[in-house]
Amino acid sequence: MPGDDAVIGATRRWLERAVIGLNLCPFAKAVHARGQVHFAVSAADSPASILDDLARELDGLVARDARERDTTLLIVPHCLELFLDFNDVVARGERMIRKKGLEGVIQLASFHPHFCFADSSDDDVTNFSNRSPYPTLHLLREASIDKAVRAFPDAEAIYGANLETLRKLGAEGWAALDVGPAR
Template identity: 55%
Template sequence: MVEQEQQIEDVLVATQLWLEKAVIGLNLCPFAKAVYVKQQVHCVVSAAANEAELFSELKVELEALLSMDSQVRDTTLLIIPNRFGDFLDFNDFIGEADALLEDMDLEGELQIASFHPQFQFAGTDVDDVSNYTNRAPYPIVHVLREASIDRAVASFPDASVIYERNIETLEALGVVGWQGLFKV
């Protein structure tokens, strides 16, 4: 039991480091810092042994997010350290997770974003630095409130430039620079 608790703690620490150094530190998501410093980001480490259990956990997290005021919990990161070593398998799971949102009639209320250690955009090479905008230490299902996204986008003059700016930031940093972010 102590070993499992230590693994969960290690996963949470690595995820927090990624959030602070990459997502917030490099300003990859200009909306993340506000909810992070207000402690409105809920991180949960999946203990699912199979996909059915994972869907059950995801459903619980979707319902929990909706049951709370956004000032308490604005977004959820479901971290999956022991599954989906293969990005394509994870990508298939994300499609099924989106279908779960539809089945639960939550489209328009919640949205799913995904992060994975081997994330790869269609049409890019595996080592293309642009992929690092969605690379994280573990597979992560990020559940966001649509209303929060709408507010964030309204406060940002031209949200469409975020992706372009992120690519420029990562190209300047390079893969070695990215890896250097996480050396402690």
């Protein structure tokens, strides 16, 4: 299994080449350029341990000024290989956010090497909009999302544009980006 530096390197490459490079998230470039993205690697090998790590990262994000840390990517390389198990942890993470009274303050997004939209086949290239080298829990500040959406003329069009970008790119184009999945 790769070490933390390799895991972060693969995730950073995915962020730079796919998420930012393909403009899948037009808001990511600015926070990345300002060094406000925190990369954390979970050593957890069980869902309960991942949730402990998520709670720690959540507390760490909330405790810092957004100008220092605007968002956190918690990368989980040793667990949650199965997408359905990952979805269960995401649901539990969302409940944690609510229980901590942070609903409307922090949002949890998720990425997985085997992500598959409910209405698509596993080999549909549009699934790659949410595929990452490793299971990844993404903590975002709602205030930053709101600010970015206000600055973006048609934020609701992002999803459709992403699907079109990925269809044009195709599976071979995605593979040429060399961004995973790592497994």
